[in-house]
Amino acid sequence: xxxxxxxxxxxVLAKAIHSLSRIGDELYVEPQDDGLAxxxxxxxxxxxxxxxxxxxxxxxxxxxxxxxxxxxxxxKSVQAVFRSLASxxxxxxxxxxxxxxxxxxxxxxxxxxxxxxxxxNLSFQDSESLQAVFDKDSYGNVFRSHPRLLVDTVVHFxxxxxxxxxxxxxxxxxxxNHVEEEDRSKSMLTExxxxxxxxxxxxxxxQNSVTFCLKELRGMLVFAESTGLPVSxxxxxxxxxxxxxxxxxxxxxNFVLATLSDDSNHRKNNSRREQTPPPPPNDDFMDDDMDxxxxxxxxxxxxxxxxxxxxxxxxxxxxxxxxPAAANHRSRLIAEEQEEEEEEExxxxxxxxxxxxxxxxxxxGSVLPPSSQTSTQPxxxxxxxxxxxxxxxx
Amino acid sequence: MPLSTQSQADDEPYVLVASLDNARNLSNIxxxxxxxxxxxxxxxxxxxxxxxxxxxxxxxxxFIQADIFQEFTIKEDLVGFQVNLTVLLDCLNIFGGxxxxxxxxxxxxxxxxxxxxxxxFLEEGGVVTVCKINTQEPEEPxxxxxxxxxxxxxxxxxxESLKEAFSELDMTSEVLQITMSPSQPYxxxxxxxxxxxxxxxxxxxxxxxxxxxxxxxxxxxxxMSLLKPSTKALALSCKVSVRTDSRGFLSxxxxxxxxxGQICFVEYYCCPDEEVEEE
Numbered sequence: 001x002x003x004x005x006x007x008x009x010x011x012v013l014a015k016a017i018h019s020l021s022r023i024g025d026e027l028y029v030e031p032q033d034d035g036l037a038x039x040x041x042x043x044x045x046x047x048x049x050x051x052x053x054x055x056x057x058x059x060x061x062x063x064x065x066x067x068x069x070x071x072x073x074x075x076k077s078v079q080a081v082f083r084s085l086a087s088x089x090x091x092x093x094x095x096x097x098x099x100x101x102x103x104x105x106x107x108x109x110x111x112x113x114x115x116x117x118x119x120x121n122l123s124f125q126d127s128e129s130l131q132a133v134f135d136k137d138s139y140g141n142v143f144r145s146h147p148r149l150l151v152d153t154v155v156h157f158x159x160x161x162x163x164x165x166x167x168x169x170x171x172x173x174x175x176x177n178h179v180e181e182e183d184r185s186k187s188m189l190t191e192x193x194x195x196x197x198x199x200x201x202x203x204x205x206x207q208n209s210v211t212f213c214l215k216e217l218r219g220m221l222v223f224a225e226s227t228g229l230p231v232s233x234x235x236x237x238x239x240x241x242x243x244x245x246x247x248x249x250x251x252x253x254n255f256v257l258a259t260l261s262d263d264s265n266h267r268k269n270n271s272r273r274e275q276t277p278p279p280p281p282n283d284d285f286m287d288d289d290m291d292x293x294x295x296x297x298x299x300x301x302x303x304x305x306x307x308x309x310x311x312x313x314x315x316x317x318x319x320x321x322x323x324p325a326a327a328n329h330r331s332r333l334i335a336e337e338q339e340e341e342e343e344e345e346x347x348x349x350x351x352x353x354x355x356x357x358x359x360x361x362x363x364x365g366s367v368l369p370p371s372s373q374t375s376t377q378p379x380x381x382x383x384x385x386x387x388x389x390x391x392x393x394x
Numbered sequence: 395m396p397l398s399t400q401s402q403a404d405d406e407p408y409v410l411v412a413s414l415d416n417a418r419n420l421s422n423i424x425x426x427x428x429x430x431x432x433x434x435x436x437x438x439x440x441x442x443x444x445x446x447x448x449x450x451x452x453x454x455x456x457f458i459q460a461d462i463f464q465e466f467t468i469k470e471d472l473v474g475f476q477v478n479l480t481v482l483l484d485c486l487n488i489f490g491g492x493x494x495x496x497x498x499x500x501x502x503x504x505x506x507x508x509x510x511x512x513x514x515f516l517e518e519g520g521v522v523t524v525c526k527i528n529t530q531e532p533e534e535p536x537x538x539x540x541x542x543x544x545x546x547x548x549x550x551x552x553x554e555s556l557k558e559a560f561s562e563l564d565m566t567s568e569v570l571q572i573t574m575s576p577s578q579p580y581x582x583x584x585x586x587x588x589x590x591x592x593x594x595x596x597x598x599x600x601x602x603x604x605x606x607x608x609x610x611x612x613x614x615x616x617x618m619s620l621l622k623p624s625t626k627a628l629a630l631s632c633k634v635s636v637r638t639d640s641r642g643f644l645s646x647x648x649x650x651x652x653x654x655g656q657i658c659f660v661e662y663y664c665c666p667d668e669e670v671e672e673e
Contacts, residue, residue: 105590115599116558116593116595117593117594117597118562178600
C-alpha cells in the first residue's frame with residue numbers, strides 16, 4: 001500500500017481521524033478499490049462511523065493487490081501523528097502512508113517545511129471487517145444544512161449531556177436534551193426549535209422523535225465544521241438508526257447512531273403529556289402576533305392536552321426549570337381560559353413531571369392559543385427573565 | 395533610591411553584590427533549569443553560574459555574565475553556595491511577576507560569605523522587600539569532562555524547528571535516541587513508544603540547520619525523563635547547539651535572549667543510557 005495525501009487534504013484526513021476518535025478507541029483501516037476506508041465503532045456497538053476517501057483524494061493511491069487488507073490500531077497512536085492540527089496546514093506539505101506487511105507496521109511519513117521529515121511507524125493488528133448495515137436513502141426524514149446550524153444548536157447543551165431528542169414536524173425541528181423520567185423534576189430542560197427554512201433541504205415523511213447520543217453528533221461536527229461541508233441527517237422511526245453524512249466529490253463520511261427504541265419514547269411521552277408518542281408540534285404560532293414575543297415566560301401555559309389543539313412542545317431557545325419559586329402573582333395576568341388549563345396542567349404535573357410547559361420564547365411567538373392573545377397583557381410581564389412556569393400550578 | 399543608600403553602608407561585609415534593574419533577566423533563565431529544588435551558585439569575576447543536577451546523570455547550567463548585571467562586585471575569585479532554587483524564584487517573583495511594560499522588579503543580591511544567608515533586596519514601585527534565604531554547603535558539581543577536543547558531532551539548529559518536535563515527542567517512550575551522521579539521516583530524533591516508533595529527521599541543508607559538522611555516525615539513547623526538562627530552556631532560546639563526544643555524552647547549549655536583548659546561555663549535559671548498535 002502506497003498512498004500520498006498532499007496540501008490541504010492532510011488536514012482533512014487528520015480531522016477525520018480526530019472525529020473518529022470521538023466514536024471509538026480503535027481505527028479500522030481498509031484500503032479498498034473505491035478508496036481508503038477509515039472506520040470506528042464504540043464499545044457498545046451503538047455508534048459507528050466511516051470515512052471513505054476516494055482515490056482522487058490522494059495524489060497517489062496504490063493498494064495491496066490480490067488480497068484484501070484490513071487492520072486496526074489504537075486511534076490515539078494515529079492521532080499522535082497529526083498532533084498539532086493548527087500547524088498542519090502551515091507546516092506539512094505531504095503525508096505518505098505506507099504498509100509493511102511483514103513487520104505489521106503502517107508508516108505515516110509527514111514531509112514538512114524546511115526539509116523536516118516526521119516518520120511514524122505504527123503497529124497494527126489484523127481485524128475483521130467492520131461494516132454497518134444501513135440504507136440512508138430509504139429513510140423518510142431527510143435534512144441537510146450547513147454544519148454551522150448544528151454547531152450553533154449543540155453549543156447550547158452542556159458538554160456532559162448524554163442524549164438529545166430530535167423531533168420533527170412538517171415545518172420545524174426541535175432539539176431537546178433527553179432526561180430520564182425520574183430526573184425530570186430536578187433537571188434543567190433545554191429545547192431549541194429550528195425552522196425548515198434554515199435547512200438547505202428539509203423533508204419529513206413521518207413526524208416523529210428520535211433520541212440519540214449527543215457526543216457522537218459532536219464528533220461528526222468536528223469534521224464537518226472544519227471542512228464546511230453540508231451535513232445531512234437521515235432518520236426514520238425511533239429505534240432505527242440515525243445517519244449523519246457529509247459528502248463531497250472525493251470523500252464521504254457517515255456516522256450511524258443508534259436511537260432509543262419506540263417503547264421507551266412512547267412510554268415517556270404518554271406519561272408526560274397524555275398524547276401519542278410523536279408530538280406533532282403545532283404550527284399555529286406561525287400566525288402569532290409578534291407583540292406576543294414579549295410575553296413573560298412563566299405565564300404562558302402550553303395548551304396542554306386540551307381537545308382544541310394538539311399539545312405543543314416548547315419553542316425556540318428557551319429553558320425552563322422546575323423550581324419551586326413562587327410566582328403566583330403572575331398567573332393573575334393571564335386569561336381565565338388559560339388558568340383553567342393551568343389547573344389541568346397542574347394535575348398532570350403532579351403525577352408525571354412537568355407537563356409540556358411553555359416558556360416564553362423571546363425569539364419566536366409565544367404559543368398562546370390565538371384566542372387568548374387579546375386578553376394577555378404583554379407589556380407588563382416583560383421584565384421576567386427566568387422562567388419558572390412549573391410553579392404556577394402549586 | 396533605597397537600594398543604593400544601603401549599598402554605601404553595607405558594602406564592606408559582602409563578598410558578592412549583584413544588581414539588576416529587571417529581576418526577570420535572572421528569574422526567567424533560572425526558571426528554565428528548575429527541575430530540582432536545589433541549585434549550586436558559583437560566582438566568579440566573569441559572572442554567575444547556576445547549576446542543577448539530576449541523579450549525577452544530567453546537569454543544567456545557566457550562565458549570566460557579569461556585564462548583564464547593572465552592578466557586579468565580587469571580592470573573591472570564586473564564591474560558591476547552594477540555595478533552594480524554588481524559594482529563590484518565589485522571592486524574585488514576590489511582587490507577582492507583572493509583565494506590564496515599564497514595570498519591573500529591581501534586584502540587589504548580596505552574600506556575605508560562608509554560613510551567611512543570601513540576601514535579596516527587591517523593589518517595585520517604591521515598595522522594598524528584603525528576603526534572606528539560607529544557604530548550604532555547595533556540593534561539588536559533576537564534571538562531565540566534556541571538552542571541545544572530544545566533540546565528534548555538532549549541529550546548530552534554530553530553536554523554532556526543535557520546539558515543534560519536542561512538543562510532539564511520544565512521552566510513552568522511555569528514551570530519546572539521537573542519531574547524528576555525515577550521511578542520511580544526518581540528524582534524527584527517535585522515540586520508541588507504546589504504539590510504535592517515530593523519527594524526526596532534519597536534513598543537513600535545511601534552513602533550520604545553521605551549522606552541520608558531523609564526522610562519524612553516532613546513535614545514542616538518553617532517558618526521556620532526564621531530557622524532558624530541557625524543553626523549558628528550548629522554549630526560551632532562539633538557537634541550540636547539539637554536540638556529542640566520543641563517549642556519547644550529550645551537550646545541549648541554548649542561546650537565550652533576555653528582556654533587554656542581552657545574551658545568556660543555558661547548557662545541559664546528559665550521559666547516554668546505553669550503548670546502541672547501529673540499527
